[in-house]
Amino acid sequence: MVHEKSTIDHIDNVDRSHSLVEEDVKGRDFTVADTDLPPGYFRSFSFIGSIFAIGAAFGCAVGGFSLIAPVLAIINADVGPDPNIIWLALGYLLTTSIGLILVGRITDLFGRRWVFIFGNVIALLGAIVCATAHGVPQLIAGETLIGAGASVQLSYSFAVSELVPTKYRFIAQACIFLWGIPFSGLAAAVSYAFIYQTSAGWRGIYYMLIGLNGATTLLFFFCYHPPNFAMKHGTARQWEFIKHxxxxxxxxxxxxxxxxxxxxxxxxxxxxxxxxxxxxxxxxxxxxxxxxxxxxxxxxxxxxxxPIHLFKRRDWVVILVLWALGAAVYYANAILWPGMVATVYSEGHGTMWIGWVSCIPSCGILFGEYCGAWYRKKTHMQIRVAFIVGAIFLACMATSTTDSLVRSGIMIFIASSFIGWNEILCSTISTIVIDDQREIGTATGTAGSARSLISTICSTVFTTVLSNRLAKTIPAQVPGALVNAGLPAGSVASFLTAIASGSAAAFAKVSGLTPEIQAAGMAAYRKASVDAYNTVFLTTIAFSGIAIIFSIFAPNVDHLLNSNVAATLHERNTDTVVGARRKMEETNV
CATH class of the missing domain: 1.20.58 (Methane Monooxygenase Hydroxylase; Chain G, domain 1)
Known part of the structure; x- marks a missing residue:
């Protein structure tokens, strides 16, 4: 009997040793129930500072693009002109799209703390380069650095989700989106305010980003202490992971x-x-x-x-597609509406008015995200309703006229709100439906990169359709209206050039132009433009229709909304992870 017990104990020890090796390779599981956390954990300086850092970093990331995109022409006029100014936006978009997939996987394997600190430092350096730039090439280099840092800062979804109980992930992400109000929702107005109401001009945007990126870097350093490599992998060596x-x-x-x-x-x-x-x-x-x-x-x-096994999870794939298609519709609103406002509805209004009205879709997105965060039950039904209602109102934008500013503004706000509702549901569910929470960064990073790719394809379709339609509607409507109003046929080309420049001096050079003829020509131009925009809004039906079909398969995650926390913060300079004591005790037993 003694020998038999000894043999059993030996086998048990071998099995436990084998399990430990496997655990070291894959990474420890730190999931604990919120009841196992010490009192005051969610009110601690580390937790509140980390949430604040993740949110502020998200604001820096979206602001690094959203604050600059509306004023590219103004920046180019100041430090250019340079035909490569478009790379100011492309450099950001390319680095973030690529970086998202890398950040998730790398931080899952090696730990998040130093990657997040380093990412914010890169964004800080990029903002400094842009703020001090005296030419477009320097701005492009700085904006590329901002984009590289933003690929870390935009990894907010899994960073904040793993720190809170699963049932509160929707609300946690809504708290992060609060930072989107000034840096995304009101971005155009904030940008115009810096340029037209401060002495700093467009450089003031980067000065603000310098200050905020510096603050987030410090907060991540002092507060953000998620499980590190040694805690994740035990006796495993970093070199083994680097080698493979x-x-x-x-x-x-x-x-x-x-x-x-x-x-x-x-x-x-x-x-x-x-x-x-x-x-x-x-x-x-x-x-x-x-x-x-x-x-x-x-x-x-x-x-x-x-890991390809992620794509074998149907629920995750469906959510990925719905998240991407929702983003595509958002980009349609964000791209089309500001141009539509400036072209069709700006007559008699100042620059700041255009900036404020251009914010309607972004504000709608944020409003929908906040609304969708609070009722976390039956999310699959919410997604279906969000896409159907959003698609209807967005398609109704195709009825816009040159006199329908109020009606069109209301419709674009409602459409954007329901798409925002879908955005927060899908972004959060993508962190919930995966099989192993130790891969939350990999799964969410892959989904974010795929979302960026798909939405870029869709937004390219929208802009291409718009340019093709404008190439037809303007020649078909504007020259005839000008000639009928009395403008010599030989001056039509000069008039169209003057519209493109938008300056009074250009209109003054148009031979035979009178205020009455100019008014008639601009009315025709606005009519031709709104016809082109209406066509693009009709094309959104194709993407919305695909999303509605996919929404039929949206998963219901009610049964997964528990009180478990996937990763906990630990105290500085210690290896004791908060909440890990219970797991250690269970292991010893």
Whole structure:
């Protein structure tokens, strides 16, 4: 009997040793119930400071683009002109799209703390470069750094979700979105205010980002102490993970996304769609993305960049698609509405008025996100309703006229609100439906990168349709109206050029132009423009329709909304993770 007991104990020890090795390789599971946390944990300086840092960093990330995009022409006029000014936006978009997929996986393996600190430092350096730039090339370099840092800062979804009980993840993300009010919802108005109402001008935007990025860096350093590598992997060595990291897959997907997104961004702007530049980058980029998928599937990697088993989870894939399509509709609103306001409805209004009215879709998105955060039950039904109602109101925007500012503003706000409702549900559910919360960064980062790719494709469709329609509606309506009003036919081209420049001096050079003729020509131009915009709003039906079909399969996560916290913060300079004592005791038993 003694020998038998000894044998059993030996086998048990071997099994436990084997389990420990497996656990070290995959990473410890720190999930605990909120009841196992010490009193006052959620009111501690570490927790509140971390939430504040994640939210402020999110504000810096969206502000690094949203505050600059509306005033690119003004910046170019000041430090340019330079035809490469478009790269100020492209540099940001490319680095964030690529970075999201890397940040999630790397922080899942090696820990989040220093990656988040380093990301905020990069964003800080980018803001300093932009604030002191005296030319467009320096601005592009700085904005690229801001985008690289933003790929970390935009990883808010899993960073905040793992720190709170699962049932409160929706509300936690809504708290983060509060930072979107000044940096996204009111971005156009804030940008115009810096330029027209301060002596700092557009550089004031970067001064503000310098201060906020500096504050977030300090907060992450002093407050943010999630599980580090040693806590995650026990006796495993970092070198083993570094040695087996998926470098080939990383290079392939970076090149693939870079080329494909560059092709999409170039098409119809820097180069024609049928040019070799656009076709080559799109084809090669798409081929590399496909090659990356096959490589991840069949290369038998120890540490794949994108675990293929994630895509075997139908609920997660459906949410990914719905999240991306919702973002595509959001970009339609954010891209189309400001241009529509400036072109169709700006007559008799000042610059600041245009900035405020342009904020309507972004404010609607934020309003919907806050509304959707509070009722966390039956999320699958909420997603279906959100897409149906949002799609209806967005399609109704196709009835806009040159005199329908109030009606169109209300419809775009309602449509954006329901899309925002979908945004917070999908972004949060993507962190819940995965099988293993130890892969929350990988799953959410992959979903965020895919969302960026799909939404970029969709927004490219919208802008291409708009430019193609304007190329038809303006020649069909404006010249005839000008000639009928009395403008010499030979002056029509000069009038159209003057519209593009928007300056009084350009109109003064148009031969034979009178105030009455100019009024008639501008009325025709606004009518031609609104007809083109209406066509684009009709094209959103295609994407909304696909989303409505996918929403039928949206998962119900009611049964997953428990009180478990996936990762806890620990005290500085200690290896004791808050809430881990219970797990240690259970292991010893």
């Amino acid at each position: 990291f998926d470098y080939i897959g990383t290079i392939v997907i970076i090149l693939g996304l870079l080329l494909f997104l560059m092709g999409l961004s170039w098409g119809g702007t820097l180069y024609p769609w049928n040019s070799a530049h656009v076709i080559a980058t799109l084809v090669v980029g798409a081929a590399l993305i496909v090659a990356f998928v096959f490589y991840e599937m069949f290369a038998n990697l120890k540490e794949p960049l994108m």
